[in-house]
Amino acid sequence: MKNSVRILIVSWIAFVSLSCGAVVDAVVPVELDLQIGKSFLENAKDGKEGMHILKDPALEKYVKSVADRILKSDRIQYKKEFPYKISILDDDDTINAVCTPGGYIFVYTGLLKLVQDEATLAAILAHEIAHAEKRHSVKQIISSLGIYFTIYIALTIFLGSDAANLVNLGSRVGGEILTLANSRSAEAEADSMSFEYLKSTKYYPGALES
Template sequence: MSFRNLLLISFGAMLTAVVSCRDKDGDINIFSIQDDLTFGAQVSAEFEKDSALVVLDSASYTTQYAYLYQIRNQILNSGQIVYKNEFPWRIRIIRDDSVLNAFCTPGGYIYFYTGILKYLESEDQLAGVMGHEMAHADKRHSTDAMTREFGLSVLFDIVFGRNQGQLARIVAGLKQLQYSREAESEADDYSVSYLCPTMLDAAGAAGFFEKLLATGSGTNVPQFLSTHPSPENRVQRIIDRKSTLGCTGTNKNIAAYAAFKKILP
């Protein structure tokens, strides 16, 4: 339910409505799916406005994008993405080899820096990281956290018409939002679930953390590692989950991934 619709109803009915603001997973979230989409479009547009940012043009780098999209499609077709049809799941590559990061906005706008794409060594690692990021959007971790942070005060502001600048405030909040440890663990878990029905090694994300443990990430510690469960614990949890779910895929497609890296600028 859109919280904007609540303008028309009474206070008592409003509280009932808040309690009923559950998403498809049953979590209470005062933001609607349309809000997630709106925030995602705003955050991505604002992010890409930065003139220092080089986003690879999807019309010029068709082979590179096609490779990423076929991985994405395997995840979308896992049958586990709740908002498969509602979110755009658009991918953009940012040309910056110094940044070891990927992220996904609410509403499913996915970004990969060339730094992390070149750091990863196999297709299952890429798919594991992609699945992790997509899980943050599909599980609505950003707006769940915003609901906890702003809660009813946002709702009251909107209902009582004090909503000037509210969206800007929310978008600003989203940009600096850190996911909780629980959200990180859930995203790791779902990265395994998404890959489980594919031919790929479902523990792909663990390979990424293992490499970080072995080589260090240098000066650019990714945001999703900075405050969260230790890489050692995450590796073990991912491997355990693959075993629990009985995932049988073993493909790493190292040669295909190396070919992809070769054609990155």
């Protein structure tokens, strides 16, 4: 029996070593994504990392209306699991939007003042949503922590532990999202998926031509 368990564990480690990204999709629960996103939101509410949430219900409602059209796509996998909550970050000097793991969308006022039409905003939001849907940041975080940590995660789940340790990890790394840069392959995948998300909206194909 012990030998069988050892064989299973060794086989699992070999599998984990092949592809961190595939392992994340297969065995790392989305609770980790959600906790990272919640942690980022709490940091923003507390004014950490220079972030400040703008209280503008009308503006939030407008951005949400654009995002909601995108989220109707049948290509969105985690629409039930992820809240896709909209927050506006008050920073006119930053031209950016971020969708954290777990679907927390942050849009900077600098971006909103720059975009010239709704279709362009939709294209940007679709791209960011794709990063969350494809779990790019979670894969990058786990990969950056090393293969041995990835093996630890896999074995923890394989041996029957719950997601508590992963949730604690999410709380610790939530503030690191802004410092992460997606790989070229992740950016290309986000571009491709945003194209698919927009197909069912009024923004297609204008958003992609902007």
